[in-house]
Amino acid sequence: MTRAIAAAAFAAAAVWVAAAPVRAETVRIEVKALAFSPVQVTAHVGDTLEWVNADFVAHTATAKNNEFDVSLSAGKSGRAVLKKPGKVDYFCRFHPNMAGQVTVEEARH
Amino acid sequence: MGVLKLSAALAALVLTAGVAMAQGAKPNDAQIAHIAYTAGNIDIAAAQQALKKSKNKEVRAFAQDMVRDHKAVNEKALALVKKLKVTPEDNPTSQSLKKDADAKLAQYAKLSGPAFDKSYAENEVGYHKTVNGALQSTLIPSAQNPELKSLLETGLKIFQGHQQHAEQVASALK
Numbered sequence: 001m002t003r004a005i006a007a008a009a010f011a012a013a014a015v016w017v018a019a020a021p022v023r024a025e026t027v028r029i030e031v032k033a034l035a036f037s038p039v040q041v042t043a044h045v046g047d048t049l050e051w052v053n054a055d056f057v058a059h060t061a062t063a064k065n066n067e068f069d070v071s072l073s074a075g076k077s078g079r080a081v082l083k084k085p086g087k088v089d090y091f092c093r094f095h096p097n098m099a100g101q102v103t104v105e106e107a108r109h
Numbered sequence: 110m111g112v113l114k115l116s117a118a119l120a121a122l123v124l125t126a127g128v129a130m131a132q133g134a135k136p137n138d139a140q141i142a143h144i145a146y147t148a149g150n151i152d153i154a155a156a157q158q159a160l161k162k163s164k165n166k167e168v169r170a171f172a173q174d175m176v177r178d179h180k181a182v183n184e185k186a187l188a189l190v191k192k193l194k195v196t197p198e199d200n201p202t203s204q205s206l207k208k209d210a211d212a213k214l215a216q217y218a219k220l221s222g223p224a225f226d227k228s229y230a231e232n233e234v235g236y237h238k239t240v241n242g243a244l245q246s247t248l249i250p251s252a253q254n255p256e257l258k259s260l261l262e263t264g265l266k267i268f269q270g271h272q273q274h275a276e277q278v279a280s281a282l283k
Binding site: 033034055056057058074092093094095096097098 | 174177178181182185263266267269270271273274277
Protein backbone atom coordinates (compact mmCIF):
# COMPACT_ATOMS: atom_id res chain seq x y z
CA MET A 1 0.00 0.00 0.00
CA THR A 2 2.70 2.40 1.05
CA ARG A 3 4.65 1.41 -2.02
CA ALA A 4 1.62 1.97 -4.23
CA ILE A 5 1.12 5.47 -2.80
CA ALA A 6 4.80 6.23 -3.23
CA ALA A 7 4.67 5.05 -6.84
CA ALA A 8 1.59 7.16 -7.53
CA ALA A 9 3.17 10.18 -5.90
CA PHE A 10 6.31 9.65 -7.95
CA ALA A 11 4.31 9.36 -11.18
CA ALA A 12 2.38 12.53 -10.33
CA ALA A 13 5.62 14.33 -9.55
CA ALA A 14 7.11 13.18 -12.85
CA VAL A 15 4.13 14.56 -14.75
CA TRP A 16 4.37 17.81 -12.84
CA VAL A 17 8.10 18.12 -13.54
CA ALA A 18 7.54 17.46 -17.22
CA ALA A 19 4.65 19.89 -17.59
CA ALA A 20 5.39 22.74 -15.22
CA PRO A 21 8.35 24.69 -16.61
CA VAL A 22 7.10 24.82 -20.20
CA ARG A 23 5.17 28.05 -20.52
CA ALA A 24 6.93 29.44 -23.51
CA GLU A 25 5.28 31.88 -25.86
CA THR A 26 5.97 33.21 -29.32
CA VAL A 27 6.41 36.95 -29.67
CA ARG A 28 5.76 38.23 -33.17
CA ILE A 29 7.61 41.17 -34.67
CA GLU A 30 6.61 42.57 -38.04
CA VAL A 31 9.36 43.74 -40.39
CA LYS A 32 7.86 46.28 -42.75
CA ALA A 33 9.11 49.32 -44.67
CA LEU A 34 12.58 48.89 -43.20
CA ALA A 35 11.43 48.85 -39.56
CA PHE A 36 10.91 46.32 -36.76
CA SER A 37 7.46 46.67 -35.24
CA PRO A 38 7.10 46.80 -32.32
CA VAL A 39 10.59 48.16 -32.08
CA GLN A 40 10.84 47.15 -28.42
CA VAL A 41 9.43 43.90 -26.98
CA THR A 42 9.60 42.11 -23.66
CA ALA A 43 9.83 38.32 -23.55
CA HIS A 44 11.02 35.53 -21.25
CA VAL A 45 13.80 32.97 -21.38
CA GLY A 46 12.43 30.04 -23.40
CA ASP A 47 10.16 32.23 -25.52
CA THR A 48 10.53 32.36 -29.28
CA LEU A 49 10.87 35.61 -31.21
CA GLU A 50 9.32 35.39 -34.64
CA TRP A 51 10.08 38.06 -37.24
CA VAL A 52 7.71 38.24 -40.19
CA ASN A 53 9.30 40.02 -43.13
CA ALA A 54 6.66 41.83 -45.20
CA ASP A 55 9.26 43.67 -47.30
CA PHE A 56 10.35 42.75 -50.83
CA VAL A 57 14.00 42.80 -49.80
CA ALA A 58 15.80 40.39 -47.46
CA HIS A 59 16.68 41.40 -43.91
CA THR A 60 18.36 39.90 -40.87
CA ALA A 61 17.70 40.15 -37.16
CA THR A 62 21.23 40.17 -35.78
CA ALA A 63 21.89 40.52 -32.05
CA LYS A 64 24.76 42.82 -31.11
CA ASN A 65 25.76 40.31 -28.38
CA ASN A 66 25.72 37.42 -30.91
CA GLU A 67 22.79 35.75 -29.17
CA PHE A 68 20.99 35.30 -32.50
CA ASP A 69 21.49 36.00 -36.20
CA VAL A 70 18.31 35.21 -38.10
CA SER A 71 17.99 35.41 -41.89
CA LEU A 72 14.71 36.86 -43.14
CA SER A 73 14.23 36.36 -46.86
CA ALA A 74 11.80 38.67 -48.66
CA GLY A 75 8.26 37.76 -47.61
CA LYS A 76 9.41 35.04 -45.17
CA SER A 77 9.74 34.69 -41.42
CA GLY A 78 12.45 33.50 -39.05
CA ARG A 79 12.70 32.54 -35.39
CA ALA A 80 15.06 32.56 -32.43
CA VAL A 81 14.61 30.97 -29.00
CA LEU A 82 15.72 33.22 -26.14
CA LYS A 83 18.24 31.52 -23.90
CA LYS A 84 19.34 34.01 -21.29
CA PRO A 85 17.95 37.10 -19.56
CA GLY A 86 19.08 40.61 -20.38
CA LYS A 87 18.56 43.45 -22.81
CA VAL A 88 19.45 42.57 -26.39
CA ASP A 89 19.89 45.19 -29.10
CA TYR A 90 19.60 43.86 -32.61
CA PHE A 91 19.81 45.25 -36.14
CA CYS A 92 19.69 44.25 -39.79
CA ARG A 93 23.15 43.46 -41.21
CA PHE A 94 22.03 44.53 -44.71
CA HIS A 95 20.39 47.76 -43.54
CA PRO A 96 22.00 48.90 -40.28
CA ASN A 97 19.48 51.76 -40.08
CA MET A 98 17.01 49.12 -38.86
CA ALA A 99 17.27 48.52 -35.11
CA GLY A 100 15.20 46.76 -32.45
CA GLN A 101 15.45 45.73 -28.83
CA VAL A 102 14.21 42.81 -26.77
CA THR A 103 14.15 42.72 -22.99
CA VAL A 104 14.48 39.11 -21.88
CA GLU A 105 13.18 38.36 -18.40
CA GLU A 106 13.67 35.18 -16.37
CA ALA A 107 11.71 32.09 -17.48
CA ARG A 108 8.05 31.89 -16.38
CA HIS A 109 7.31 29.36 -13.61
CA MET B 110 8.72 72.68 -52.48
CA GLY B 111 9.81 75.91 -54.13
CA VAL B 112 11.06 75.95 -57.67
CA LEU B 113 14.35 77.46 -56.54
CA LYS B 114 15.04 74.74 -53.99
CA LEU B 115 14.07 72.10 -56.53
CA SER B 116 16.39 73.49 -59.16
CA ALA B 117 19.17 73.67 -56.62
CA ALA B 118 18.64 70.05 -55.66
CA LEU B 119 18.56 68.92 -59.26
CA ALA B 120 21.59 71.03 -60.04
CA ALA B 121 23.43 69.37 -57.15
CA LEU B 122 22.61 65.94 -58.55
CA VAL B 123 23.62 66.92 -62.04
CA LEU B 124 26.74 68.67 -60.83
CA THR B 125 27.88 65.51 -59.08
CA ALA B 126 27.29 63.65 -62.30
CA GLY B 127 29.26 66.28 -64.14
CA VAL B 128 26.68 67.61 -66.58
CA ALA B 129 24.62 70.77 -66.54
CA MET B 130 20.85 70.51 -66.79
CA ALA B 131 18.32 73.21 -67.59
CA GLN B 132 17.64 75.23 -64.47
CA GLY B 133 14.15 74.92 -63.12
CA ALA B 134 13.51 71.61 -64.84
CA LYS B 135 11.30 69.33 -62.81
CA PRO B 136 11.42 65.67 -63.81
CA ASN B 137 8.15 63.97 -64.72
CA ASP B 138 7.23 60.46 -63.54
CA ALA B 139 8.58 58.81 -66.71
CA GLN B 140 11.93 60.56 -66.19
CA ILE B 141 11.98 59.84 -62.46
CA ALA B 142 11.38 56.14 -63.15
CA HIS B 143 14.24 56.20 -65.67
CA ILE B 144 16.61 57.94 -63.24
CA ALA B 145 15.78 55.55 -60.39
CA TYR B 146 16.15 52.48 -62.60
CA THR B 147 19.42 53.75 -64.07
CA ALA B 148 20.82 54.55 -60.63
CA GLY B 149 20.00 51.00 -59.52
CA ASN B 150 21.60 49.41 -62.57
CA ILE B 151 24.75 51.48 -62.04
CA ASP B 152 25.12 50.13 -58.54
CA ILE B 153 24.52 46.55 -59.73
CA ALA B 154 27.28 46.96 -62.34
CA ALA B 155 29.67 48.36 -59.72
CA ALA B 156 28.87 45.43 -57.41
CA GLN B 157 29.41 42.92 -60.19
CA GLN B 158 32.81 44.44 -60.85
CA ALA B 159 33.60 44.14 -57.12
CA LEU B 160 32.53 40.48 -57.12
CA LYS B 161 34.94 39.85 -60.01
CA LYS B 162 37.86 41.71 -58.49
CA SER B 163 37.67 41.63 -54.71
CA LYS B 164 38.78 38.88 -52.37
CA ASN B 165 37.77 40.77 -49.23
CA LYS B 166 34.98 38.95 -47.38
CA GLU B 167 33.17 42.10 -46.18
CA VAL B 168 33.44 43.82 -49.55
CA ARG B 169 32.08 40.76 -51.35
CA ALA B 170 29.21 40.36 -48.88
CA PHE B 171 28.32 44.03 -49.34
CA ALA B 172 28.47 43.71 -53.13
CA GLN B 173 26.18 40.67 -53.01
CA ASP B 174 23.71 42.66 -50.90
CA MET B 175 23.80 45.47 -53.48
CA VAL B 176 23.07 43.13 -56.39
CA ARG B 177 20.21 41.45 -54.53
CA ASP B 178 18.55 44.62 -53.20
CA HIS B 179 18.91 46.79 -56.30
CA LYS B 180 17.60 43.96 -58.49
CA ALA B 181 14.61 43.61 -56.17
CA VAL B 182 13.90 47.36 -56.27
CA ASN B 183 14.31 47.55 -60.04
CA GLU B 184 11.99 44.57 -60.54
CA LYS B 185 9.38 46.40 -58.45
CA ALA B 186 9.94 49.56 -60.47
CA LEU B 187 9.56 47.70 -63.78
CA ALA B 188 6.37 46.02 -62.61
CA LEU B 189 5.01 49.38 -61.48
CA VAL B 190 5.73 51.28 -64.72
CA LYS B 191 4.15 48.40 -66.64
CA LYS B 192 1.06 48.57 -64.45
CA LEU B 193 0.89 52.35 -64.79
CA LYS B 194 1.56 52.13 -68.54
CA VAL B 195 4.43 54.57 -68.19
CA THR B 196 7.43 54.26 -70.49
CA PRO B 197 10.61 55.33 -68.65
CA GLU B 198 12.03 58.33 -70.46
CA ASP B 199 15.74 58.90 -70.93
CA ASN B 200 16.91 62.34 -69.79
CA PRO B 201 20.11 64.32 -69.16
CA THR B 202 20.29 63.26 -65.48
CA SER B 203 20.17 59.55 -66.37
CA GLN B 204 22.71 60.12 -69.13
CA SER B 205 25.16 61.95 -66.91
CA LEU B 206 24.82 59.36 -64.14
CA LYS B 207 25.59 56.64 -66.66
CA LYS B 208 28.53 58.50 -68.16
CA ASP B 209 30.03 59.13 -64.75
CA ALA B 210 29.52 55.50 -63.73
CA ASP B 211 31.15 54.18 -66.90
CA ALA B 212 34.20 56.34 -66.21
CA LYS B 213 34.37 54.98 -62.64
CA LEU B 214 34.14 51.37 -63.87
CA ALA B 215 37.03 51.98 -66.27
CA GLN B 216 39.06 53.71 -63.56
CA TYR B 217 38.50 50.91 -61.01
CA ALA B 218 39.21 48.21 -63.60
CA LYS B 219 42.87 49.24 -63.31
CA LEU B 220 42.93 48.76 -59.53
CA SER B 221 43.27 45.54 -57.56
CA GLY B 222 43.56 44.25 -54.00
CA PRO B 223 43.09 46.66 -51.10
CA ALA B 224 43.30 49.68 -53.43
CA PHE B 225 40.27 48.45 -55.34
CA ASP B 226 38.38 47.52 -52.15
CA LYS B 227 38.95 50.94 -50.63
CA SER B 228 37.94 52.80 -53.79
CA TYR B 229 34.83 50.69 -54.28
CA ALA B 230 33.69 51.07 -50.66
CA GLU B 231 34.32 54.80 -50.56
CA ASN B 232 32.59 55.33 -53.88
CA GLU B 233 29.59 53.35 -52.61
CA VAL B 234 29.33 55.75 -49.65
CA GLY B 235 29.46 58.79 -51.92
CA TYR B 236 27.21 57.34 -54.57
CA HIS B 237 24.46 56.36 -52.13
CA LYS B 238 24.77 59.75 -50.47
CA THR B 239 24.26 61.49 -53.82
CA VAL B 240 21.36 59.31 -54.90
CA ASN B 241 19.69 59.54 -51.47
CA GLY B 242 20.04 63.31 -51.55
CA ALA B 243 18.45 63.44 -55.00
CA LEU B 244 15.62 61.14 -53.90
CA GLN B 245 14.91 63.23 -50.83
CA SER B 246 15.14 66.68 -52.36
CA THR B 247 13.98 66.14 -55.93
CA LEU B 248 12.71 62.77 -57.08
CA ILE B 249 10.29 61.97 -54.24
CA PRO B 250 8.81 65.49 -54.02
CA SER B 251 8.44 65.65 -57.83
CA ALA B 252 6.77 62.24 -58.22
CA GLN B 253 3.09 62.63 -59.08
CA ASN B 254 1.84 59.07 -58.93
CA PRO B 255 1.34 57.94 -55.30
CA GLU B 256 2.53 54.38 -55.99
CA LEU B 257 5.73 55.65 -57.61
CA LYS B 258 6.24 58.06 -54.71
CA SER B 259 5.74 55.25 -52.21
CA LEU B 260 8.21 52.95 -54.00
CA LEU B 261 10.79 55.75 -54.06
CA GLU B 262 10.24 56.32 -50.33
CA THR B 263 10.82 52.64 -49.57
CA GLY B 264 13.82 52.74 -51.91
CA LEU B 265 15.22 55.69 -49.98
CA LYS B 266 15.05 53.75 -46.69
CA ILE B 267 16.75 50.75 -48.32
CA PHE B 268 19.49 52.93 -49.81
CA GLN B 269 20.01 54.82 -46.53
CA GLY B 270 20.69 51.37 -45.06
CA HIS B 271 23.17 50.72 -47.87
CA GLN B 272 24.90 54.02 -47.17
CA GLN B 273 25.37 53.14 -43.49
CA HIS B 274 26.52 49.64 -44.41
CA ALA B 275 28.99 51.10 -46.95
CA GLU B 276 30.31 53.50 -44.30
CA GLN B 277 30.96 50.53 -41.99
CA VAL B 278 32.74 48.59 -44.75
CA ALA B 279 34.79 51.64 -45.79
CA SER B 280 35.86 52.50 -42.25
CA ALA B 281 36.90 48.88 -41.56
CA LEU B 282 39.23 49.09 -44.60
CA LYS B 283 41.00 52.20 -43.33
